[in-house]
Amino acid sequence: DQQVKQNSPSLSVQEGRISILNCDYTNSMFDYFLWYKKYPAEGPTFLISISSIKDKNEDGRFTVFLNKSAKHLSLHIVPSQPGDSAVYFCAASLSGAGSYQLTFGKGTKLSVIP
């Protein structure tokens, strides 16, 4: 049973526009949510995280929104750049000892068109 779901395998956006990547989860006990970016044949790199007690976290062009009642989070990238083209993974974890076990979604491939 997938606890973290990214229902859109791919997304195409024009350069300069907003990219919105979505993620749904089923476990209401998750305390932390993270977004990672991955280029082909490389390891993922951390982008941004959010605690379950917040509804928004911003870092430069990247903003993550959390809607706990809907068990939904989204990553906004504004403005989108060609270098943002990559696979984006949403991940979630519990707190304490449970924080060692991140649960990842299947990823969304973002293509930013120049």
Next chain:
Amino acid sequence: DGGITQSPKYLFRKEGQNVTLSCEQNLNHDAMYWYRQDPGQGLRLIYYSQIVNDFQKGDIAEGYSVSREKKESFPLTVTSAQKNPTAFYLCASSNRDYPGANVLTFGAGSRLTVL
């Protein structure tokens, strides 16, 4: 530069052979992890280690073994018992600072192909 080094980057194995993937980190992180990625799939946790000489099974530990004799090193052995070993393997580490999210730093990965 601090980071995680995985070797080899590409590895080919015949069926029935064991193979060991190396993972070394110089980030002074206490925790280390092994994930597996298959095409179109997310990352799945194989094993993790919170401290030296201790490790726990993740979601898909069957057919794999690990050791954690040194803080810097966390090798993964893919045994012949692993039914579908062909995959991209990722090693990661983290410094578990409370409170906050557990942010993992990943290596570049090792691609294992069973012939």
